[in-house]
Amino acid sequence: MRRHGHKSHALIETLHTVQESFGYLDEDALRYVSACLRVPLSKAYGVATFYHFFSLKPQGKHTCVVCMGTACYIKGAPQIIAGLDAMAQVKPGETTEDGVLSVLTARCLGSCGLAPAAVLDGEVLGKMSPADILDRVKEMAYNGS
Amino acid sequence: MVPEDLREIAAAEQEANKQYEHTVHVCVAAGCLSLQSDKVKTALEAQVKEQGKEDCCKVRGVGCMGLCSAGPLVKVGPDPVMYRDVTPEDAPEIVQNLGKDPVKRLMCPSDLPFFSRQVKVVLENCGEIDPERIEDYIAAGGYSALLKALTEMTPPEVIDELTKSGIRGRGGAGFPTGIKWSTVAKSGGDQKYVICNADEGDPGAFMDRSVLESDPHRVLEGMALGAYAVGANQGYLYVRAEYPLAIKRLRTAIRQAERQGLLGSNICGTQFSFHVDIRLGAGAFVCGEETALIASIEGKRGTPRPRPPFPAVSGLWGCPTLINNVETFANIAPIVRRGGEWYAGIGTEKSKGTKVFALAGRVENTGLIEVPMGMSLRDIVYDIGGGIPEGKQYKAVQTGGPSGGCIPADQLDMSVDYESLFKAGSIMGSGGMIVMDETSCMVDVARFFMEFCMSESCGKCIPCRVGTAQMHDLLEAITLGQATEETIPMLQELCDLVKATSLCGLGQTSPNPVYSTLRYFKDEYMAHVLEGKCPAGVCDTKGAKEAAA
Numbered sequence: 001m002r003r004h005g006h007k008s009h010a011l012i013e014t015l016h017t018v019q020e021s022f023g024y025l026d027e028d029a030l031r032y033v034s035a036c037l038r039v040p041l042s043k044a045y046g047v048a049t050f051y052h053f054f055s056l057k058p059q060g061k062h063t064c065v066v067c068m069g070t071a072c073y074i075k076g077a078p079q080i081i082a083g084l085d086a087m088a089q090v091k092p093g094e095t096t097e098d099g100v101l102s103v104l105t106a107r108c109l110g111s112c113g114l115a116p117a118a119v120l121d122g123e124v125l126g127k128m129s130p131a132d133i134l135d136r137v138k139e140m141a142y143n144g145s
Numbered sequence: 146m147v148p149e150d151l152r153e154i155a156a157a158e159q160e161a162n163k164q165y166e167h168t169v170h171v172c173v174a175a176g177c178l179s180l181q182s183d184k185v186k187t188a189l190e191a192q193v194k195e196q197g198k199e200d201c202c203k204v205r206g207v208g209c210m211g212l213c214s215a216g217p218l219v220k221v222g223p224d225p226v227m228y229r230d231v232t233p234e235d236a237p238e239i240v241q242n243l244g245k246d247p248v249k250r251l252m253c254p255s256d257l258p259f260f261s262r263q264v265k266v267v268l269e270n271c272g273e274i275d276p277e278r279i280e281d282y283i284a285a286g287g288y289s290a291l292l293k294a295l296t297e298m299t300p301p302e303v304i305d306e307l308t309k310s311g312i313r314g315r316g317g318a319g320f321p322t323g324i325k326w327s328t329v330a331k332s333g334g335d336q337k338y339v340i341c342n343a344d345e346g347d348p349g350a351f352m353d354r355s356v357l358e359s360d361p362h363r364v365l366e367g368m369a370l371g372a373y374a375v376g377a378n379q380g381y382l383y384v385r386a387e388y389p390l391a392i393k394r395l396r397t398a399i400r401q402a403e404r405q406g407l408l409g410s411n412i413c414g415t416q417f418s419f420h421v422d423i424r425l426g427a428g429a430f431v432c433g434e435e436t437a438l439i440a441s442i443e444g445k446r447g448t449p450r451p452r453p454p455f456p457a458v459s460g461l462w463g464c465p466t467l468i469n470n471v472e473t474f475a476n477i478a479p480i481v482r483r484g485g486e487w488y489a490g491i492g493t494e495k496s497k498g499t500k501v502f503a504l505a506g507r508v509e510n511t512g513l514i515e516v517p518m519g520m521s522l523r524d525i526v527y528d529i530g531g532g533i534p535e536g537k538q539y540k541a542v543q544t545g546g547p548s549g550g551c552i553p554a555d556q557l558d559m560s561v562d563y564e565s566l567f568k569a570g571s572i573m574g575s576g577g578m579i580v581m582d583e584t585s586c587m588v589d590v591a592r593f594f595m596e597f598c599m600s601e602s603c604g605k606c607i608p609c610r611v612g613t614a615q616m617h618d619l620l621e622a623i624t625l626g627q628a629t630e631e632t633i634p635m636l637q638e639l640c641d642l643v644k645a646t647s648l649c650g651l652g653q654t655s656p657n658p659v660y661s662t663l664r665y666f667k668d669e670y671m672a673h674v675l676e677g678k679c680p681a682g683v684c685d686t687k688g689a690k691e692a693a694a
Contacts (some may be wrong), residue, residue, distance in 0.1 A: 007444075010444060012424070013425065013444075016386060043445075047446055050603075051426075051447070052427070053387070053427035069349050070349035070590075070594075071348075071506045071579050074506055074507065074581055074590075075506070106387065107348055108347070108350070108351075109387065110175065110345065110351035110388060111175060111176055111179060112349050112505035113214055113216075113505060113513070114176060114179065114180070114213060114214070115506070125179070126176070127180065127214075
């Protein structure tokens with residue numbers, strides 16, 4: 001897994017692999033990675049917090065990423081965010097108290113042709129109205145499993 | 146691999162294609178895939194088998210056909226018929242009608258201006274070839290430019306072609322590519338690098354993603370040509386981690402090219418070696434800035450550094466580095482293959498060639514388009530884009546993302562090229578084009594972009610770190626109806642300061658959306674400030690009365 005030659009420039013690649021395997025980066029993982037690559041822990045932490053893609057907190061059982069790119073923004077993404085808050089009392093970047101749903105925002109998913117877009121557990125939902133998307137989230141998070 | 150081998154593969158592939166009377170192309174780029182085009186493809190394949198047409202019909206997954214809003218798209222050949230909004234249930238009918246009358250109900254007229262007014266150079270293979278098969282690319286003339294350069298041209302001749310073509314960097318700033326390449330070529334040192342910037346961070350832009358997903362080999366060929374021209378042997382493709390499909394297809398493409406001896410050591414038996422590795426971005430807009438991107442490849446935080454020295458002289462690990470955007474590299478192979486003069490024949494006097502735009506927002510046809518430089522904005526929005534839906538009024542087009550500006554209705558007839566856009570207070574940018582109608586509030590749009598810049602500012606230099614936050618607060622106060630008349634001059638002053646003193650492009654261009662909206666839509670700002678109301682009805686200005694009370 002860490003066959004990037006154990007060089008310090010492999011830090012970002014390694015963190016990607018860790019996050020892919022464990023879902024997030026906890027302190028143990030950061031300590032381990034920084035020791036392996038001989039990078040100061042402060043630098044590893046700096047990199048992990050600098051990039052939006054890395055998460056230091058565990059995610060809920062389901063995640064919903066709402067695209068906040070320009071096209072999605074003018075086509076109703078803010079209503080999706082407000083709707084999620086009203087439905088599950090969860091704001092972007094947070095997880096519901098019962099750990100069922102995490103809501104994240106993305107800068108742009110590159111699916112602007114389908115705005116507004118959201119990603120629910122890895123599946124891209126496009127060409128849907130904000131209400132449709134909310135229904136799907138509700139179904140998946142609270143009725144499905 | 147020698148040129149003869151390449152021709153052999155191409156001929157064999159073309160021969161194999163001839164045996165099929167019909168072709169069915171299904172778009173499997175991210176846009177259509179998220180509308181379940183993979184299921185459509187499976188259903189079509191099953192139908193072809195069931196109806197016993199395996200010998201005469203080929204179902205192929207292809208890259209983006211452009212009209213994402215009508216996806217999933219299916220194109221049936223040889224007489225091209227385009228079907229839109231196809232579902233797996235439509236498969237039997239489509240296969241039954243092959244070679245007969247097309248299925249009317251699903252037809253998308255192919256003479257739409259959306260298709261007929263485009264000029265495809267970068268996207269010429271998109272929708273035609275299977276992005277996961279190198280043979281398809283070779284059959285379409287792929288890698289012949291690389292072999293031509295390696296066997297018939299010297300590196301300076303390659304750069305000459307580029308200079309002749311007049312191509313300018315497609316990443317946004319529009320720096321002449323020929324000059325950049327020759328600077329790197331002239332820099333001393335044994336070790337040089339080539340970097341492809343595929344960190345497409347602009348919200349509203351997805352050209353690079355589509356090119357990488359639809360035709361990855363074209364970018365690799367461009368990079369290899371760059372490496373040959375400047376004398377590099379190692380390349381990095383810096384891709385956003387948000388584009389998993391593009392990453393997967395690039396990995397496949399690199400493996401295939403290495404197996405064919407088109408990448409790797411001693412390419413085609415020559416002395417030239419070139420290896421490409423992928424580096425993943427991790428969601429930082431500032432990493433589109435070249436020095437920040439280089440820091441990120443080195444495993445550091447993506448913070449920019451002052452230039453000069455430019456990366457062309459001292460880049461990755463202190464070595465001369467050629468860094469170009471995806472679309473620029475995608476243009477290289479056709480230029481080398483067909484000559485710089487051919488390319489210079491397209492476009493305007495100072496802006497040559499074509500430009501790919503991602504058309505999105507409040508417009509009928511959203512998707513990916515490629516037009517010659519110099520086409521008027523009106524043609525793009527109304528002819529290709531099909532106008533504004535629901536009979537609404539056009540208000541502005543936003544180009545260049547958070548570094549760009551908005552172009553109002555009275556400038557719709559301007560020509561789209563680097564100079565005209567700059568004059569209008571916007572920039573070409575990487576190619577995002579977002580149409581807004583009367584339901585968008587321009588102050589809110591400016592606030593939206595400022596929020597973006599604020600959160601993406603890397604924090605290294607103070608004008609950008611503090612300035613964007615202050616500008617955002619002022620804009621927010623305006624949208625909440627809490628601003629006074631002094632707010633606007635204050636905002637303007639702050640914009641000037643941040644523009645003049647920021648370290649990198651992110652900070653220097655962050656006031657652009659404010660400048661252009663203030664220039665063209667000052668009345669909307671005034672309505673918020675003086676009357677405490679939002680003309681578009683977007684902003685919640687209730688706070689105004691409370692503040693006054």
